[in-house]
Amino acid sequence: MKNNLYKYILGIADNSLILGQRLGELCGHGPSLEIDIACTNISLDLLGQVRSYYQYAAKIIDGDKSEDDIAMMRKENEYLNVLLIEQPNTNFALTIGRQFLFDVYHLLFLKELQKSHDITLSAIAKKAIKEVSYHQRFSMDWVKRLGDGTEESHQKMQDAIDTLWSYTDELFHQTEADKAMIEKGIGVDTTKLKEAYYSKVSEILEIATLKVPASKWFQKGGKEGIHTEHFGYLLSDLQYMQRTYPNMEW
Amino acid sequence: MVKEQNIDDRLLSILEQVFDPEIPVLSIMDMGVVRTAIIDNNIVKVQITPTYSGCPAMDVIGDDIKAALKSAGFDSEIELILAPAWTTDWITPKGRKALEDYGIAAPLDAEADKEVLLNGKRIVKCTNCGSQNTRLVSQFGSTACKAQFQCEDCLEPFDYFKCLK
Numbered sequence: 477m478k479n480n481l482y483k484y485i486l487g488i489a490d491n492s493l494i495l496g497q498r499l500g501e502l503c504g505h506g507p508s509l510e511i512d513i514a515c516t517n518i519s520l521d522l523l524g525q526v527r528s529y530y531q532y533a534a535k536i537i538d539g540d541k542s543e544d545d546i547a548m549m550r551k552e553n554e555y556l557n558v559l560l561i562e563q564p565n566t567n568f569a570l571t572i573g574r575q576f577l578f579d580v581y582h583l584l585f586l587k588e589l590q591k592s593h594d595i596t597l598s599a600i601a602k603k604a605i606k607e608v609s610y611h612q613r614f615s616m617d618w619v620k621r622l623g624d625g626t627e628e629s630h631q632k633m634q635d636a637i638d639t640l641w642s643y644t645d646e647l648f649h650q651t652e653a654d655k656a657m658i659e660k661g662i663g664v665d666t667t668k669l670k671e672a673y674y675s676k677v678s679e680i681l682e683i684a685t686l687k688v689p690a691s692k693w694f695q696k697g698g699k700e701g702i703h704t705e706h707f708g709y710l711l712s713d714l715q716y717m718q719r720t721y722p723n724m725e726w
Numbered sequence: 727m728v729k730e731q732n733i734d735d736r737l738l739s740i741l742e743q744v745f746d747p748e749i750p751v752l753s754i755m756d757m758g759v760v761r762t763a764i765i766d767n768n769i770v771k772v773q774i775t776p777t778y779s780g781c782p783a784m785d786v787i788g789d790d791i792k793a794a795l796k797s798a799g800f801d802s803e804i805e806l807i808l809a810p811a812w813t814t815d816w817i818t819p820k821g822r823k824a825l826e827d828y829g830i831a832a833p834l835d836a837e838a839d840k841e842v843l844l845n846g847k848r849i850v851k852c853t854n855c856g857s858q859n860t861r862l863v864s865q866f867g868s869t870a871c872k873a874q875f876q877c878e879d880c881l882e883p884f885d886y887f888k889c890l891k
Contacts, residue, residue: 513874521870524781528808599808607870610888
């Protein structure tokens with residue numbers, strides 16, 4: 477039970493940590509000052525949520541691991557985030573597409589997680605919903621603006637959605653830990669969110685004059701610890717300081 | 727709205743002297759982040775709740791509360807709680823006035839907030855000249871809790887404190 481709950485929390489928290497890291501990469505590098513600030517603010521929200529999750533996870537395994545150890549000192553195959561959010565910021569359309577495809581899921585997920593029988597997870601979810609609503613507004617707004625924008629922005633946004641589409645189904649993939657927690661009334665049965673997810677995503681893509689990709693072939697692996705090539709590079713950035721100077725403090 | 731706030735009267739004047747490090751005109755009491763402050767066996771137990779999960783000011787606020795209580799002769803324990811989640815409704819009328827005077831437009835109600843941030847409706851009052859002819863520049867401002875606006879009449883750029891409910 478303990479182990480499953482621990483893994484379940486990591487499955488949620490790692491998504492926010494890794495997406496937070498990706499967005500943080502844009503600090504000082506955003507395409508405009510406003511976008512730079514928006515992306516880093518969203519990153520900050522996600523990292524704040526992550527701290528609450530990891531503090532709880534550290535308490536559950538009651539070993540000597542701290543929230544920082546959990547965040548910084550695991551090996552690649554011990555991170556349980558979905559593949560979608562580790563995809564790189566190759567261009568702005570990909571950054572926005574990744575954010576949009578995750579935000580729609582994230583909000584649906586948190587709205588269910590707030591009903592969890594676990595009071596800590598429920599409290600974190602209630603807090604996070606307010607923040608993620610703003611994230612979703614931001615990313616939807618940009619999908620519409622780029623999709624229904626110039627010929628070039630339309631094409632880039634469409635390419636981004638096409639590229640990222642194969643990672644969307646994994647959001648609903650359930651691990652053994654997920655299934656055990658759903659049974660206990662702690663976890664969210666994500667299969668029930670799938671229809672609402674694709675319908676919301678399709679609605680926004682249509683407004684943005686974009687095509688919903690027809691491909692039915694999907695990637696998965698992240699939730700089981702098997703990641704894309706991009707992930708190792710991301711981790712070496714994320715973990716560099718802690719690995720080089722173990723137990724360093726700011 | 728249930729506030730579930732429990733502050734010992736003897737501590738009120740001390741806590742009112744602790745200010746938000748990012749908005750230095752706003753006391754933490756006017757911000758509504760202090761939920762409980764009780765004296766138990768000569769130790770003050772304080773519960774604070776973050777405005778946003780990632781608010782970097784929370785650690786500083788905790789330290790500042792400890793220091794203020796210490797100089798008033800109290801030892802204290804600070805606890806961070808998440809539920810019930812903070813809402814902009816907890817900012818006091820005095821706090822809203824302090825925000826406006828400082829140049830930050832106070833949060834509108836949830837419906838109006840949505841109209842402003844999603845549909846570009848022009849109703850946020852410029853903190854400099856009072857005009858409602860104001861334009862949303864960015865949904866995220868200098869901190870996660872604020873959006874960036876510009877007045878189209880006097881051209882003043884200013885922050886708007888987003889509604890969080």
